[in-house]
Amino acid sequence: MRADVVAIGTELLLGQIVDTNSSWIGEQLALAGIDSHFQTKVGDNVGRIVAAIRQALERSDAVVCCGGLGPTQDDLTRQAVALVLGVDLVFDEDRADLIRHMFGSRGREMPRNNLLQAYRPETARFIEQQPGTAPGFVANLEVADPEGTLVEKVIYAVPGVPWEMKEMMQGTVLPDLKARSGATDVIVSRVLRTWGQSESGLAEMLADRIEELDELGNPTLAFLASGIEGLKVRVTAKAATEADAVAVLDEEEARLRRSLGELVFGVDDDTMESVVLAQLVERGLTLAVAESLTGGMVGSRLVDVPGASRAFVGGIVAYDSRVKFEVLGVPEGPVVTLEAAEAMATGVRERLGADVGLGITGVAGPDAAEDRPPGTVCIALDVQGDVSSTELRLPGRRQQVREFSCITALGMLRRRLAGEPTS
């Protein structure tokens, strides 16, 4: 089974919005075992949308159209699909009632235009699920293959708003596609999140296994450098049942963890922040951070995690050296040193009354400071009075140095906490 993706919207062609929708849909199709060989972006022009859909139908069994379902004159997916199907647009009273009701229940007045969204190509049916105000639809059609035999194909139209698109894809389109494909194989993925080695370093550590898997073909491995989110190793397994696929993933994960050891900090949606916060909660410890070049990024990322307040107390952003000296008690003198980082960790731990203090100081660039080049970073931990520190040289420009400082510092805390007893 093959599916083409057609992303609709002039703003996508003009680069005003990056088309992340087809990337996400492509990933989901792959996980559902459905091939996607072509993905097209086309603007808000009926003729060109029709051409893109027709062409997609020539080479695939299914076409997922994304966007162009809004209530304005620029939203042309309904018309284009009707033309491809060779049918009229009809006004669907039931859907109109639903749209009126959605506005009513939110206490909002409905702009008249929104009733445009109650039109559908005559032979299409609306998708029941409607997360936002834009309805999606699905239409079956028969297309002649090169020998003239009629082949059944399908067109889906889903909204361009990412969360609405995702809910409708997961709830309706993907299950429907899987049912049509008749594929009984289940494909499941798991991401191991790592930090501390480059992509080529990981590939070298796993070279033998990569070679074996290239021959076996199942499971497969893929590496993806993801900046402050770490370096992801994705394992994808195919099997007759979900339980079998999960068993393959479990075995492969265990094998990879044996090779990669403590480089693996989490799985799937884990972030370095969520992992560290969970460790702290498990050990009954609280954390305070003293940040210089990161400027509050570590605190902000920790607070991204709902429930951060169970372990994160707060921090002091000591950007100016005087704040380091006067608020944190760093001895006057150079501040890009292990001693300064240690004094910051201890200072913030004591002043904010936490169990653990983390101190980060360094040179983000573009200019050197204290004769230290950009990328020089000192990180210190104070765990209940037990202080340790490390100096690093990180690559990249200002923003990357700051982001790598953030994940590296939390990564050090993770390794240190792993050695502490849980309560």
Place this chain on the structure above:
Amino acid sequence: MRADVVAIGTELLLGQIVDTNSSWIGEQLALAGIDSHFQTKVGDNVGRIVAAIRQALERSDAVVCCGGLGPTQDDLTRQAVALVLGVDLVFDEDRADLIRHMFGSRGREMPRNNLLQAYRPETARFIEQQPGTAPGFVANLEVADPEGTLVEKVIYAVPGVPWEMKEMMQGTVLPDLKARSGATDVIVSRVLRTWGQSESGLAEMLADRIEELDELGNPTLAFLASGIEGLKVRVTAKAATEADAVAVLDEEEARLRRSLGELVFGVDDDTMESVVLAQLVERGLTLAVAESLTGGMVGSRLVDVPGASRAFVGGIVAYDSRVKFEVLGVPEGPVVTLEAAEAMATGVRERLGADVGLGITGVAGPDAAEDRPPGTVCIALDVQGDVSSTELRLPGRRQQVREFSCITALGMLRRRLAGEPTS
């Protein structure tokens, strides 16, 4: 003149990498006055790359192929273009020398595979400019139109590594395309950055002018909601010379500023942070921030700006209420109040020895706190002892509430500082 973009790489279809290259190329083509009606993603498969390029040639005068120029077996753009052109691949000794030299001058040993990059389709010529190790090339060809007349068209191949692609596009491909298109018009854009009104609110404020411009056709306006970067209003002007286009932009900017007033906080690459920091420097004032729900985001964004140290002193992240009470001197009691925000602003200003203090407290969600719903945010300013504060109700989920708190707080500071004398 029309150009199609073909982005090549299986990782793009699988969603392992989001195709930001074609978005950027689409934007640049539009600015060069070249239409781009279709953009296609295709995987690492010779037959399908050939099909995608052939189809692009049917509907456009030029095709920009992006990616697939690396040194591995998966890099198939060279072969595919040779097939489209109906010519052989030839080994280019000069380019091979250049590639050997590039590795030599960086003191790196050259993997043998890299010499694959010295092959080019026989009738193509390498682009002189080569920012990285992957050479790009350009090939002219004649294609029969529907009436059988031969029409001259062109295929460009540029690397998939974004910075290499951008340098080659800007240095070679775009000037070449502009010369071929014979377009003498210059197209220039300017972005006004706004904060404080929704997209539909702005559209309403500018309704008369939007209608006028729809008739005039030049300049054009486009709105783009960009989260923590504000809501962008892009003005694009076309004219015979750059000076004329800039004059049109200047006039339109002045007109928009009269309608939008203080909603406009900056132009082009300005951010709310860079604008506020410039205001502080101009007035000889320093800033300290006390953050609760933002967790350090305001500080981190300020430090993103090189040279932030000229005005930003640092901050206190008072996530736990005890830090608010004990470190910042907030009176014990509820902390999602104007009084708490004001005490935070004053507390951080005094403790960090700054001229200006900013205090932010609120409920990020997902749960309510102190019986206040998620999105409730209190922001206070203390400018040299003169304190003011505001309570807001921001929309969205946890991350969005935190980001909107950040830009809204800095936006308030910007308006307040506009009234302070410059030194």
